[in-house]
Structures are given as structure tokens and as C-alpha cells.
Amino acid sequence: MPDEPLRDAVDDIVDQWNAARPDLDTAPMALVGRLNRFHAHVDAALREYFAENGLDFSEFDVLATLRRSGEPYELNARALLKSAMVTSGAITNRVDKLAAKGLVERRPCPTDRRAVLIRLTPAGKELIDAVAPGHIRNEERLVAALTPAERDQLSGLLRKLLVSRGDTRLL
Incomplete structure (x- = not known):
């Protein structure tokens, strides 16, 4: 039928x-x-x-945020907080977990003694670079039922809904 x-x-x-x-x-x-x-x-x-890949979504989110920030792959905690849209305690927990795994490190900000910078370690950069392509393939599989034109249309419609809710800027 x-x-x-x-x-x-x-x-x-x-x-x-x-x-x-x-x-x-x-x-x-x-x-x-x-x-x-x-x-x-x-x-x-x-x-x-x-x-x-030994991660959870929140850990991937922090690693991906640092990686896409460009060299030297570091942000202050406030910038990470805005990117993730979670509480400062949640960011602290995420960074603690990643630091314990040797994937990020904290270092003092050279221009502001009160601030701390979060930086990808070489192991963190290697992991996010290895995981990101598979993540994109996974997302591709999830939307495979749609043609490229349908994906663009759906993306545009969802963007319109997000903008209508004030979701217009990451940082």
C-alpha cells in the first residue's frame, strides 16, 4: 500500500x-x-x-567548545559557562572531571589574577579531534531520512523558532 x-x-x-x-x-x-x-x-x-569514547555529552561539550575556540584552545570559565548555558557549579564539575582525565588543565590568567583559563591538553585535543568526525557521522545517520533540501528547510524553521524565543547569541 x-x-x-x-x-x-x-x-x-x-x-x-x-x-x-x-x-x-x-x-x-x-x-x-x-x-x-x-x-x-x-x-x-x-x-x-x-x-x-569514554565521554558523556557534557564532557564532549566542553572539549568541543575549547577546540572550536581556536589556538591556544583555552577560554576563561565565564566564556565556557555562557557557551554551555549551565550553572557555574556544573562547569566546575565538568572541568574537574576532564582535568582528572588529563584532557584539560586550569591555568592562571596572565591579565587577571582572579580569573582562571581552561585549556585543552594535547591529549584532550587528540581525543576531540578523533571523536568529532564520528559524532558528525552519528548525526548524519540520525537525519538520513531527509534530503539535503529538507534538512536545510528544517534547520531554517528551527532557527526561526529559536530566534523567536530569544536564542540568538552563544556568547
């Missing part, structure tokens, strides 16, 4: 709501439900890949 439209689990939920409460517009529920369900698939795939 090739002409049947695709159906997912959210369609069943929406059908149930439409039967129980036909007065409700379930379109927003369907969209947000699909975003949430897809996020769960993404989250599971990312966790699995990072675990295979």
Missing part, C-alpha cells in the same frame, strides 16, 4: 485527543511531541556514541 501516508506514534496520540476533545487544536501538540520524541532518539544516540 504505497499510497498510504506515513504515520508515527504521535498520530495515534493526536487521534486519541481528537476523539476525546475535538474542540482542541492539536497541531502544536503534534509538532512539539514530534520534537520531543526525536530529541529522545538523538539523546540516546549521542549518549551511546560518547560513552563508546
Whole structure:
């Protein structure tokens, strides 16, 4: 039956709501439900890949942030905090874990005695450089059902939603 439209689990939920409460517009529920369900698939795939490489998502996030910052691959704690959008305690814990693994190091800021710089160690740079290509392949697998044009369209629509929520600047 090739002409049947695709159906997912959210369609069943929406059908149930439409039967129980036909007065409700379930379109927003369907969209947000699909975003949430897809996020769960993404989250599971990312966790699995990072675990295979001895990391968790938060550790990858710090290593990737430092790597993409460019040489000398270091940022102050405040810049890391803004990039990760978590509490200062969470950043401290992440950096502590990575430092214990020898992947980052703390060093005093030469221009501000109160500040500390977080820098990738050679082992940290080597690990993030080895893990990043596989991470991108993993993400490619997750969106493989979409054509390049569909990916661009979806990315643009999600960008529009993020901008509407004020999510416009990383730092």
C-alpha cells in the first residue's frame, strides 16, 4: 500500500485527543511531541556514541567548545559557562572531571589574577579531534531520512523558532 501516508506514534496520540476533545487544536501538540520524541532518539544516540569514547555529552561539550575556540584552545570559565548555558557549579564539575582525565588543565590568567583559563591538553585535543568526525557521522545517520533540501528547510524553521524565543547569541 504505497499510497498510504506515513504515520508515527504521535498520530495515534493526536487521534486519541481528537476523539476525546475535538474542540482542541492539536497541531502544536503534534509538532512539539514530534520534537520531543526525536530529541529522545538523538539523546540516546549521542549518549551511546560518547560513552563508546569514554565521554558523556557534557564532557564532549566542553572539549568541543575549547577546540572550536581556536589556538591556544583555552577560554576563561565565564566564556565556557555562557557557551554551555549551565550553572557555574556544573562547569566546575565538568572541568574537574576532564582535568582528572588529563584532557584539560586550569591555568592562571596572565591579565587577571582572579580569573582562571581552561585549556585543552594535547591529549584532550587528540581525543576531540578523533571523536568529532564520528559524532558528525552519528548525526548524519540520525537525519538520513531527509534530503539535503529538507534538512536545510528544517534547520531554517528551527532557527526561526529559536530566534523567536530569544536564542540568538552563544556568547
